[in-house]
Amino acid sequence: MLTLAQDTPELTWLNVLIGLGFIAFDSALSLVMGLGIGGSLMVAAGRCILQLSVMGLILDKVFASQNVWGVVGIALLLNTLGAFEATYNKSKRRFTNMFPLILCSMLSGTVPISVLGTRFAMSQNPFWRPDQFIPIIGMILGNAISSIGIALNTVSKEFSENKDKIETYLAFGASRFEACKPVGVEALKLSLLPTVNQMSVIGLISIPGMMTGAIVGGKSVEQAARLQMIIMFMISASSALCVLLALFFALTTLVDTQCRIRSDRLDARKPVFYRARDSVLEGVWNGIKKLKFWGRNKGHGSEEERRGLLDHQHN
Structure with a gap:
């Protein structure tokens, strides 16, 4: 057939x-x-x-x-690149030690769920089969990056623009957990909203890519639908866990153990390597403009000299 x-x-x-x-x-x-x-x-x-x-x-x-260590290497590489993307490209502001903390959050939220999900929910044995495990952890990471970016941007905005509310809680004797809880809950809700919305309309309005790929790959529609359910549950659970850990690290960094808001730990500047890139490009552009200006002046000087010589000959 x-x-x-x-x-x-x-x-x-x-x-x-x-x-x-x-x-x-x-x-x-x-x-x-x-x-x-x-x-x-x-x-x-x-x-x-x-x-x-x-x-x-x-x-x-x-x-x-079909090498397990190749799969492990790819999983670590994807998590590292995901943490880099979430830290330096998705976040407008960065807190102290953000990259290693976000990497820890992503590893803790994606690896266990992807391993347990492929082994038990998807009944894959061994769980690390490259054609199954790597695409799944890639999809999980893609959603986790977006969720973490939304959550951390919400937190950094609150600490930059509306930190008076947190200071009020602290001034009235609230612990840093109690003072930060409203900010954390709001950030968590906003970050998971796209995933929850996607899960609520999937199959009714949209046919997701994983299900389409499974059907194209020869699976029955029923099996493809069940596979997509499992994938969506893994994505949602992993995103929630990654965001919770990222928020914990962010809030405990920005409010220290003495219940003081540490705005000095929040940096709104571009990452140092992007600033270095911009500086190099600006220097190159300025050099090009100087060359153009020098060439234009040289041309004008030659024209003026020619006109002076002609006038002198005419006289």
Whole structure:
């Protein structure tokens, strides 16, 4: 019997270019209307192409090797890159030791749930089968990054703009847990709202990618639906656990054991490597402008000299 996977045409870079055309259209529309999102869309699309191309090359070798240590290495790499993204790209402000703390939060929230979920909920033996485990931990991390970013941006905004409410609680004798609880609860609710909304409409309004992939791969619709349920439950639980740990680390950093708000531990500047990049690019641009200015002055001087010589000859 011919499966859907056999009927699926092989995609080429031309197909990718056609898909990229949709992003290019949105970017052009943004430029015409002055919306200011065109550059972000194109940069994100470029990162998507580069990252997926590299990941495809790496995963192809890992899938072929069926090596448990290759899977462990990929899982650690994905968590490290996820912590970097959440710390330096998704967060507008950073607190002291944020990167290692977020990495710890993500490892604690993604690895146990992905291992237990694939082994028992999905009945995979061994649980580390690369073609099953790596895509699942990747999906879990993708949602965890977004949730952590929302939660930490909410917390940093409160401590930067509305810290008087927290100070009032502390002034009236509240512990740092009691003073920070309203901020933490609000941040947790906001961060999990997209995941909860997605889980509530899945199957009724949207058909998710994992279910579609399973159907295309030859599974029955019923089996694909059950697989998607398990994946969504793992994503939601992992995101909640990652956010809880990240909030704990953030709030205990920004309010110390003496119940003092430590705004000095919150940094709104760009990361140091981005500042260094901007400095280098600014220096290069200034050098280009100086070269242009020097060339223009040289041209003008030559023209003035020629005019002076002509006037002198004429006289």
